[in-house]
Amino acid sequence: MSSSTARPSADDRHPLRILLVEDNDAHTKLILRAFREDRLANPVHCVRDGEEALDYLYRRGAFSDPASSPRPDLVLLDLKLLKIDGTEVLKTIKQDPGLRAIPVVILTSSAADDDLRGCYEYQANSYLTKPVDFEKFHKMVQELDMYWTVFNRPPPA
Amino acid sequence: MTARLRVWVGGLAALAALAAAGAAHAAARTTLTAAIPRDAPPNYLLDDNGRPTGFAVELMALIARRAGVELRYRVEPNWGAVIDALRRGDADIIPDLGVTPERLREFAFSDPVETFRSSVFVRRDTHDVSGIDDLRGRKVAVMRANAAEALLKARGDVRVVTFQDFPDALFALLSGNVDALVYPEPWTWQRARAARVGDRIKVVGGPLIEIKRALAVRADDTELLARLAPAVAAVLASDEYRALYVKWIGTPEPFWTAQRVAAVSALILLAAIVGMGVWRYRTLARVNRTLTAVLADLERRTAEMEGFVYTISHDLKAPLITVGGFARLVEKDVECGDIEQARDSLAEIRKAAHGMEQMIEDLLTLARTGRIVGEAEEVDVGALVAELRSRCAHHIEQEGATVRLVGTPPRLRVDPARFGQVLQNLVENALKYRRPDVAPQVEIGAERRDGELRLYVRDNGRGIPPAYRERIFELFQRLDHEANGTGVGLTIARRIVEVHGGRLWVESEPGRGSTFWIALPGSAVVA
Numbered sequence: 001m002s003s004s005t006a007r008p009s010a011d012d013r014h015p016l017r018i019l020l021v022e023d024n025d026a027h028t029k030l031i032l033r034a035f036r037e038d039r040l041a042n043p044v045h046c047v048r049d050g051e052e053a054l055d056y057l058y059r060r061g062a063f064s065d066p067a068s069s070p071r072p073d074l075v076l077l078d079l080k081l082l083k084i085d086g087t088e089v090l091k092t093i094k095q096d097p098g099l100r101a102i103p104v105v106i107l108t109s110s111a112a113d114d115d116l117r118g119c120y121e122y123q124a125n126s127y128l129t130k131p132v133d134f135e136k137f138h139k140m141v142q143e144l145d146m147y148w149t150v151f152n153r154p155p156p157a
Numbered sequence: 158m159t160a161r162l163r164v165w166v167g168g169l170a171a172l173a174a175l176a177a178a179g180a181a182h183a184a185a186r187t188t189l190t191a192a193i194p195r196d197a198p199p200n201y202l203l204d205d206n207g208r209p210t211g212f213a214v215e216l217m218a219l220i221a222r223r224a225g226v227e228l229r230y231r232v233e234p235n236w237g238a239v240i241d242a243l244r245r246g247d248a249d250i251i252p253d254l255g256v257t258p259e260r261l262r263e264f265a266f267s268d269p270v271e272t273f274r275s276s277v278f279v280r281r282d283t284h285d286v287s288g289i290d291d292l293r294g295r296k297v298a299v300m301r302a303n304a305a306e307a308l309l310k311a312r313g314d315v316r317v318v319t320f321q322d323f324p325d326a327l328f329a330l331l332s333g334n335v336d337a338l339v340y341p342e343p344w345t346w347q348r349a350r351a352a353r354v355g356d357r358i359k360v361v362g363g364p365l366i367e368i369k370r371a372l373a374v375r376a377d378d379t380e381l382l383a384r385l386a387p388a389v390a391a392v393l394a395s396d397e398y399r400a401l402y403v404k405w406i407g408t409p410e411p412f413w414t415a416q417r418v419a420a421v422s423a424l425i426l427l428a429a430i431v432g433m434g435v436w437r438y439r440t441l442a443r444v445n446r447t448l449t450a451v452l453a454d455l456e457r458r459t460a461e462m463e464g465f466v467y468t469i470s471h472d473l474k475a476p477l478i479t480v481g482g483f484a485r486l487v488e489k490d491v492e493c494g495d496i497e498q499a500r501d502s503l504a505e506i507r508k509a510a511h512g513m514e515q516m517i518e519d520l521l522t523l524a525r526t527g528r529i530v531g532e533a534e535e536v537d538v539g540a541l542v543a544e545l546r547s548r549c550a551h552h553i554e555q556e557g558a559t560v561r562l563v564g565t566p567p568r569l570r571v572d573p574a575r576f577g578q579v580l581q582n583l584v585e586n587a588l589k590y591r592r593p594d595v596a597p598q599v600e601i602g603a604e605r606r607d608g609e610l611r612l613y614v615r616d617n618g619r620g621i622p623p624a625y626r627e628r629i630f631e632l633f634q635r636l637d638h639e640a641n642g643t644g645v646g647l648t649i650a651r652r653i654v655e656v657h658g659g660r661l662w663v664e665s666e667p668g669r670g671s672t673f674w675i676a677l678p679g680s681a682v683v684a
Contacts, residue, residue: 026479026505033486080471082635083625109474112467130478134485137478 016149018044019072021053021089022107023081027130031076031107034134034141042145045072050084053077054092057099072102074148077124079108079115087118094123101155103148188227189381191217192239192248195232196323198347199405200253200370203232212405213253216270219397220252220372223388235321236302243373249381254373255304265382267372267389271406273341274364275305280330281359286337288362289315296335298326304368305339323348331357339365343406468632472516472643476509483509512643516633519645523632526652531572533657535683538612539566541577542601545584556588556597563602567610568683575653579661580614582646583673587616590636590671610682612675620667629663657681 022028028046035042047053053075056063063069075093079086086106093099103125108115111129119127128144131137193201193209200213209230221228231248233239242248244263255273256266277297279286286292289312297315299306300323309317318335320326327345330338331354338345342360349355372389374382392398483502490499542562546553553560569576584599591597600615621629621636628634630651635644647661654661658678665671 024475024479026483026509027475029505030479030482030486033482037489082637108471109478110467110471112471114467130474132474132478132481134482137482 016042016073016145017070018042018074018076019053019056020044020046020076021048021050021081021086022046022076022078023048024078027078030134030137031141034138035145037138038142038145042149043070045069049082050086050089051082053081053089054084057093073154075102075104076107077104079106079110079119087115087122090119090122090124103152103154105144105148187225188229189221189249190229190231190247191250191252192231192233192242193252194236194239195234197236197344198351199343212271212401215401215405216392216398217250217252217372219392219395219401220385220388223391224385226385236300237321240302243375246375249374249378251373253370255368255370257304257307257368259307260373263376264373265376265379267382267386268393269369269371270389270393271402272367272369273343274367275303275339275341276345276360276364277362278330278338278340278345278358279336279361280333281357283336283359283361286361289337289339289365291361292337295337298329298335298338300326300340303340304366308366309339324352327352327354327358337361341368465632469520472633473513476513476516479509480506516643516645519643519649523645523649523652526575526649526656531574533570533681534573535568535570536573536576537566537568538562538601538603541573541580542566544577545581549581549584552585552588556591558588558591558597558599560584560599560601563600566601567603567612569610569677570681570683571657571677572653576657579650579653579675582650583614586646586673587614587618587671589642590616590618590621592617592619592668609679610677612677613672614675615670615672617670620669621663621665621671622667626663626665630661 020028020031022031025048028048032044032046035044045056047056055061056069057072057075059066059069077086077089081089086108090104090106093102093104100123104123105126105128106119106124107128107130109130116127128140131140193214196202197211199211201209201211204210209232214230217228231242233242239248239251240254240260243251251264253270254260254264254266256269260266277286277289277292293314295315296318297309298318298320299309301319301321306317306319309315318329320329323340323344326335326338326340327349329335338358342364345358346355349358372382372385483505487499487502487506490496490502539562542560546560549560580601584601587599588597595617598617601613602615603610603612605611625636629636630647632648633644634648635642651661654675654677658681660676661673663671663673
């Protein structure tokens with residue numbers, strides 16, 4: 001019935017819920033603008049540091065209500081975060097049987113070998129570096145959405 | 158009967174007298190007196206105790222032992238006196254005397270015990286004399302009573318100068334008072350070398366005469382000569398004679414034989430090799446120790462530098478991404494005519510640029526801190542705190558805070574400006590991470606513990622969870638989004654303390670406050 005919508009493969013799915021973990025407010029703004037440019041209506045939850053990210057995922061404190069803090073379908077994770085590092089957050093997610101199915105995409109300004117190696121070791125699903133050129137940034141966000149929403153088949157609920 | 162008895166007794170007496178006379182004669186001849194010169198080495202000389210020794214003396218001792226006679230020596234000052242003593246009958250024998258035709262007239266000689274050749278000695282730099290024939294009319298030294306004296310006088314073509322003592326003759330030659338000296342070679346060499354002038358003389362021409370030497374007795378004392386002859390023959394044939402000859406007359410074996418030279422060379426070489434080895438080992442060990450230390454230091458610095466570069470590249474890239482992104486968005490905003498949005502984007506660009514400038518300034522401050530620390534001066538912590546209070550008066554007042562000194566402030570030996578900056582960074586941190594509902598109270602004091610001075614800056618702020626207590630000292634690390642600054646203050650503070658040889662760390666009770674400790678070595682503290 002809803003198979004006639006613009007998104008043929010996503011007919012039986014809700015739009016991809018994204019948890020954006022980003023400590024740089026300007027970058028958050030940029031990423032959100034990129035989503036908006038493409039008129040992507042994904043619900044994006046933004047948290048600003050590693051501690052908040054884990055609180056959200058474990059529904060602690062301000063994030064205890066599942067209605068306002070639903071389980072994300074994708075985590076966009078910056079590495080350099082206040083309090084708890086992105087790498088620590090990744091490690092925690094991937095070591096938790098209840099969370100490890102959530103794809104984690106690293107989105108960072110660092111292209112250092114050590115960071116790449118570490119992230120793949122802790123089973124990051126993808127590693128993206130933030131481009132300085134907004135067009136590229138835009139295209140990356142667009143394709144990110146396309147890939148995870150349209151082509152990728154998520155684990156069964 | 159009586160007459161027969163008398164004859165018998167008389168006969169006995171005569172026999173006894175005869176026997177006594179024979180015994181007396183034999184007793185007189187078992188001790189011989191030998192006349193010898195005091196100083197004619199190597200044949201005659203006196204040892205350290207004044208007893209006669211030398212080739213002739215030792216040889217005579219061997220002969221006397223074989224012949225079963227005792228010897229007594231009569232030491233005379235020179236050869237003339239020796240020969241006179243024998244002539245007069247004061248001595249029975251001369252153990253070793255040159256056999257010459259003149260002497261044969263008054264003395265009898267045994268078989269020869271040695272043969273000397275007498276040669277012509279001249280000064281080493283004399284070049285116009287190559288034999289005795291070149292000495293016609295010139296002065297030639299001889300020793301008195303020496304065979305050469307008679308020989309040269311008989312020739313008549315040289316001016317013979319006779320000396321009593323050999324050193325006089327030798328130095329007459331060296332000084333140029335005579336042009337040549339004729340004397341037995343081994344004696345001359347031995348005594349010239351002993352006088353350390355052996356290299357100043359030389360032999361020219363062939364030997365002048367060859368003189369056999371033998372035991373001499375008076376010509377009429379053939380009985381004694383006959384008694385001694387078998388002993389002389391036996392001694393001459395013995396190994397003892399050869400040993401004696403080599404000992405006194407043979408060329409002394411040079412100490413530095415080829416074997417010895419080789420052995421000593423080998424030893425020196427070995428010692429040199431061992432020495433070099435030890436030196437090399439020690440040097441290498443020392444160089445290695447230095448290198449290891451330098452390497453460790455270099456590795457630490459490299460790690461620090463890598464961390465630094467990583468942080469910079471990451472943290473400086475962030476505002477660049479913001480600038481690049483929003484610059485493009487401004488264009489879009491302008492295209493859409495959304496001036497509000499464009500203004501917002503420009504504000505982001507400005508903020509990013511400002512942030513970047515701040516970071517670069519902080520980095521420069523940090524880099525300078527590592528390199529440059531001013532002269533250490535004696536400074537009172539009380540004065541530093543007073544200065545800090547006035548500098549941050551506005552901030553302190555704004556936060557409604559109190560900053561107070563506890564106890565007697567210690568005196569330090571530090572760079573006052575830098576150290577003031579440490580205290581200021583710590584106090585500003587205390588104000589920044591205050592609890593919203595509690596007026597900040599900052600206490601600065603000092604304790605002595607474990608032999609070091611520990612300054613503290615204690616606050617009643619929100620405290621720091623254990624997981625962050627080291628991280629807060631890292632570059633561009635902050636605990637709070639809302640807090641101002643790039644997160645370099647504690648990094649700089651720790652660097653300054655470390656440059657002073659100290660340590661900076663934090664103890665904290667979350668929700669109650671934090672205490673930053675500065676431990677300083679004795680060198681930075683005024684006792």
